[in-house]
Amino acid sequence: MDSLKGKDIEKRPEEILAAFELLFNPRSVALIGVSANSKKMGYHVLRSFLKSGFKGEVYPVNPSYEELFGLKVYPSLDSIPDEVDLVVIAVPQKAVFDVMEDCVRKDVRAAVVISAGFREAEIEEGEEHHKRLAEIASKGNIKIVGPNTFGMVNLNANLNASFTPALSLIKRGKIALISQSGGVCHVIMPYAIKEGIGFSKIVGLGNRVNTDFHDMLEYLLYDDESKSIALYVEGIDEPKKLMLAARKVSPYKPVVAYKAGRFQRADKAAKSHTGSLAGKYELYVSAFKQVGVIVAEDSVELVSIAKALAYQPPARGDRVAVISLVAGLGMISADICELKGLKLTDFTEETKKKLMELLPPYTIRTNPVDLGYVANDRELCGEVIKTVFEDENVDALVVNYIYSWSEDFLQLPVRQIIEANRESRKPVTMCLNFPPGFWDEEKEILEKNDIPTFPTPELSAKALAGLVEYGKIKRKFSELL
Amino acid sequence: MDSLKGKDIEKRPEEILAAFELLFNPRSVALIGVSANSKKMGYHVLRSFLKSGFKGEVYPVNPSYEELFGLKVYPSLDSIPDEVDLVVIAVPQKAVFDVMEDCVRKDVRAAVVISAGFREAEIEEGEEHHKRLAEIASKGNIKIVGPNTFGMVNLNANLNASFTPALSLIKRGKIALISQSGGVCHVIMPYAIKEGIGFSKIVGLGNRVNTDFHDMLEYLLYDDESKSIALYVEGIDEPKKLMLAARKVSPYKPVVAYKAGRFQRADKAAKSHTGSLAGKYELYVSAFKQVGVIVAEDSVELVSIAKALAYQPPARGDRVAVISLVAGLGMISADICELKGLKLTDFTEETKKKLMELLPPYTIRTNPVDLGYVANDRELCGEVIKTVFEDENVDALVVNYIYSWSEDFLQLPVRQIIEANRESRKPVTMCLNFPPGFWDEEKEILEKNDIPTFPTPELSAKALAGLVEYGKIKRKFSELL
Numbered sequence: 001m002d003s004l005k006g007k008d009i010e011k012r013p014e015e016i017l018a019a020f021e022l023l024f025n026p027r028s029v030a031l032i033g034v035s036a037n038s039k040k041m042g043y044h045v046l047r048s049f050l051k052s053g054f055k056g057e058v059y060p061v062n063p064s065y066e067e068l069f070g071l072k073v074y075p076s077l078d079s080i081p082d083e084v085d086l087v088v089i090a091v092p093q094k095a096v097f098d099v100m101e102d103c104v105r106k107d108v109r110a111a112v113v114i115s116a117g118f119r120e121a122e123i124e125e126g127e128e129h130h131k132r133l134a135e136i137a138s139k140g141n142i143k144i145v146g147p148n149t150f151g152m153v154n155l156n157a158n159l160n161a162s163f164t165p166a167l168s169l170i171k172r173g174k175i176a177l178i179s180q181s182g183g184v185c186h187v188i189m190p191y192a193i194k195e196g197i198g199f200s201k202i203v204g205l206g207n208r209v210n211t212d213f214h215d216m217l218e219y220l221l222y223d224d225e226s227k228s229i230a231l232y233v234e235g236i237d238e239p240k241k242l243m244l245a246a247r248k249v250s251p252y253k254p255v256v257a258y259k260a261g262r263f264q265r266a267d268k269a270a271k272s273h274t275g276s277l278a279g280k281y282e283l284y285v286s287a288f289k290q291v292g293v294i295v296a297e298d299s300v301e302l303v304s305i306a307k308a309l310a311y312q313p314p315a316r317g318d319r320v321a322v323i324s325l326v327a328g329l330g331m332i333s334a335d336i337c338e339l340k341g342l343k344l345t346d347f348t349e350e351t352k353k354k355l356m357e358l359l360p361p362y363t364i365r366t367n368p369v370d371l372g373y374v375a376n377d378r379e380l381c382g383e384v385i386k387t388v389f390e391d392e393n394v395d396a397l398v399v400n401y402i403y404s405w406s407e408d409f410l411q412l413p414v415r416q417i418i419e420a421n422r423e424s425r426k427p428v429t430m431c432l433n434f435p436p437g438f439w440d441e442e443k444e445i446l447e448k449n450d451i452p453t454f455p456t457p458e459l460s461a462k463a464l465a466g467l468v469e470y471g472k473i474k475r476k477f478s479e480l481l
Numbered sequence: 482m483d484s485l486k487g488k489d490i491e492k493r494p495e496e497i498l499a500a501f502e503l504l505f506n507p508r509s510v511a512l513i514g515v516s517a518n519s520k521k522m523g524y525h526v527l528r529s530f531l532k533s534g535f536k537g538e539v540y541p542v543n544p545s546y547e548e549l550f551g552l553k554v555y556p557s558l559d560s561i562p563d564e565v566d567l568v569v570i571a572v573p574q575k576a577v578f579d580v581m582e583d584c585v586r587k588d589v590r591a592a593v594v595i596s597a598g599f600r601e602a603e604i605e606e607g608e609e610h611h612k613r614l615a616e617i618a619s620k621g622n623i624k625i626v627g628p629n630t631f632g633m634v635n636l637n638a639n640l641n642a643s644f645t646p647a648l649s650l651i652k653r654g655k656i657a658l659i660s661q662s663g664g665v666c667h668v669i670m671p672y673a674i675k676e677g678i679g680f681s682k683i684v685g686l687g688n689r690v691n692t693d694f695h696d697m698l699e700y701l702l703y704d705d706e707s708k709s710i711a712l713y714v715e716g717i718d719e720p721k722k723l724m725l726a727a728r729k730v731s732p733y734k735p736v737v738a739y740k741a742g743r744f745q746r747a748d749k750a751a752k753s754h755t756g757s758l759a760g761k762y763e764l765y766v767s768a769f770k771q772v773g774v775i776v777a778e779d780s781v782e783l784v785s786i787a788k789a790l791a792y793q794p795p796a797r798g799d800r801v802a803v804i805s806l807v808a809g810l811g812m813i814s815a816d817i818c819e820l821k822g823l824k825l826t827d828f829t830e831e832t833k834k835k836l837m838e839l840l841p842p843y844t845i846r847t848n849p850v851d852l853g854y855v856a857n858d859r860e861l862c863g864e865v866i867k868t869v870f871e872d873e874n875v876d877a878l879v880v881n882y883i884y885s886w887s888e889d890f891l892q893l894p895v896r897q898i899i900e901a902n903r904e905s906r907k908p909v910t911m912c913l914n915f916p917p918g919f920w921d922e923e924k925e926i927l928e929k930n931d932i933p934t935f936p937t938p939e940l941s942a943k944a945l946a947g948l949v950e951y952g953k954i955k956r957k958f959s960e961l962l
Contacts, residue, residue: 116854169916183938189884190883263816332780402670404631433667
């Protein structure tokens with residue numbers, strides 16, 4: 001967040017921020033409905049806490065146990081001899097209301113309600129249950145994530161308030177993910193673990209009884225741990241609130257969204273609505289664009305664009321250069337850049353001349369630049385990269401490397417890329433792919449120095465397009481501030 | 482290859498097949514230009530052979546050495562006291578012609594020419610070098626892969642005739658990849674290693690002096706080890722030859738292509754041509770469709786569709802069912818299916834009734850089906866899956882699972898999916914994603930039983946769309962045979 005100077009956002013909504021602070025950074029947590037039975041949600045919620053390394057106090061609650069996994073178990077919320085900042089509720093639907101009343105009595109202000117069987121269920125009373133939950137929450141001034149959610153994690157606080165212990169395997173990082181679907185978070189989880197992508201917070205909004213996308217955006221605007229915000233949206237009741245909040249946040253912090261539910265399923269009944277529903281998707285997309293939200297078209301693309309935005313500054317223009325170890329990767333990235341509306345730039349005469357001097361005639365010395373013939377000369381590759389970064393016709397860069405030959409031939413110009421990026425202040429994304437164990441250290445150094453890497457030349461280009469688009473968004477809105 | 486019965490293909494081109502057999506299954510290989518210097522290609526080519534477990538005879542050649550890594554080194558091709566089926570040439574460009582003349586003298590019929598500096602180079606003599614190479618090859622009746630290539634691998638023969646030893650880390654499998662870019666093969670390599678995707682052969686065509694896409698298609702049609710063929714195409718001189726060969730192959734063996742070079746780079750000079758070049762892409766795509774080649778739009782999509790086609794039968798129609806552990810994944814797959822023109826089917830009354838009995842009211846019991854509430858009951862999930870597979874309104878299925886809770890809660894119905902697939906003879910693709918170490922065994926069992934898995938619900942749906950499209954291609958062409 002480089003400049004919190006707009007009129008809107010100087011007035012910090014302290015009350016909202018304080019309420020969500022209890023949710024994300026509780027000093028003490030009560031887990032309602034813990035169990036020794038691995039077929040119950042409460043078992044997994046307890047395991048999530050035990051495995052996360054959470055430093056606060058944890059109070060498991062269930063009248064049927066006195067102890068579980070070495071922890072004292074309390075018979076009720078009331079019996080906990082301490083203030084409770086957050087409760088995580090994993091009891092059957094029917095028992096949720098009593099627990100919520102307990103929360104009101106104990107003045108608990110934040111709850112994650114994992115229990116399902118509310119508005120989402122194909123049962124008559126679903127809507128009624130939802131309202132009743134909202135009413136109790138309102139009475140007690142309680143922020144609820146859920147119901148009908150896997151929960152949420154704040155990786156920076158080692159807080160795993162979810163039913164999936166493995167979410168704690170994700171690295172701490174700078175991306176906040178707010179999702180209407182737990183499934184999408186669980187698709188992203190293994191991808192993030194395998195690719196080493198760090199997240200700050202991952203929240204499953206579930207039925208959104210009183211915590212919705214706009215609330216999260218409002219909070220995350222002021223959350224220094226989150227440098228970019230990724231949204232997975234299915235369909236919401238009040239899209240206007242989301243759009244207004246996004247409009248407030250996007251000049252200061254990048255927001256990327258992936259909208260599902262493009263089509264209605266094509267059974268006879270739904271088919272007649274397909275047109276209007278597809279139209280609805282288009283409405284979302286055009287609204288997102290108006291309020292400065294970047295649109296992703298795939299779950300991996302969502303994470304990739306959010307990663308680039310969390311690591312690199314927005315581009316000052318749309319003139320891009322592509323540098324690739326080999327020509328094929330350059331061609332692919334160039335295709336994607338042009339598909340996304342970026343301009344493959346023409347280098348200055350000075351750069352052209354310098355590249356003719358640096359590179360042999362066997363290779364492509366125009367944009368996209370091909371490094372294949374000098375791949376084993378790190379200093380020379382560094383010179384080429386520096387020259388292109390410094391070209392005044394270049395606003396942003398993709399650098400594509402893939403593992404070939406072996407490490408004693410191919411030299412990855414790690415330091416050179418980091419320095420060129422830092423000195424030029426021009427954003428860069430990298431394709432960096434290799435068999436397990438070969439370039440892990442190099443990747444770690446690059447990412448520690450804020451160079452985002454991606455496994456394919458398609459993704460490195462799509463991520464760069466996000467940085468170019470965010471530059472446009474910032475320029476557009478800065479005129480209005 | 483289920484029915485090699487068309488008139489065209491009963492006449493096996495024995496001579497062509499025999500020539501390529503020497504290339505892919507040589508009994509003896511000479512490596513020309515081996516080196517102890519890791520900055521030379523010949524070092525890496527030798528290491529590729531040493532690390533691949535190749536069972537045939539290997540004869541390193543270089544007059545400067547007598548021994549390397551424990552192997553006797555021969556001063557020349559002539560001095561090898563044995564027949565040589567294949568030579569791999571990694572000498573400077575200027576020395577290539579003499580080596581080729583040696584090949585003619587020794588009656589070697591297959592060569593991989595890694596050396597570069599031919600038609601691709603920005604040097605005047607490039608075209609001339611190319612012609613001279615073609616002439617020598619023609620005189621000696623030598624099939625050449627290259628020049629200017631990383632090489633090729635035949636994983637089923639442990640043959641790694643490339644400069645990248647790590648290509649041998651790819652599993653043996655049923656996909657053949659023929660690529661105009663070594664870069665794309667090296668992007669796919671780590672993806673294949675990490676995802677456990679098996680390949681039969683991977684060939685970098687390079688400058689295609691006398692082995693082009695159409696030759697490879699012709700050979701692969703009769704190659705029982707390759708069940709599907711993936712092509713990465715940039716731009717070629719005689720697209721008609723490729724299209725004719727694809728038209729011959731596609732009724733019998735699925736072919737998927739990814740075409741790059743959609744746009745010309747946007748410098749001033751090239752910009753004026755952009756229209757015609759983009760048009761050229763469209764021409765390729767429409768020609769591919771006419772000859773029964775499935776078009777992929779991304780390197781990962783290329784591999785995913787080829788994988789589905791190598792594992793599963795084509796669909797008999799376009800009516801699909803989506804079954805997902807959680808609703809969000811179902812929605813995403815359904816979106817992709819509809820985007821690709823598939824029909825989200827309406828179940829029969831019988832299926833509807835059965836799903837109402839099997840699943841609780843909390844969950845979605847229409848298409849896409851949601852298994853979330855019965856995730857811990859493997860038999861029940863199996864019943865649901867079986868019911869949907871057997872529905873006569875269903876031609877093909879996506880089943881999406883992601884790791885959540887933990888393995889002692891979520892039960893993956895591995896056997897049930899395998900049985901339903903086998904008994905119904907309807908194709909299926911799966912999204913199966915998990916943190917490293919959690920479901921590796923389950924994934925292995927599924928894939929051994931020909932159930933292809935993919936890391937995202939987008940990819941499982943795109944792969945299924947490939948199976949539906951291939952069904953259409955087969956039906957269209959079977960009428961013409």
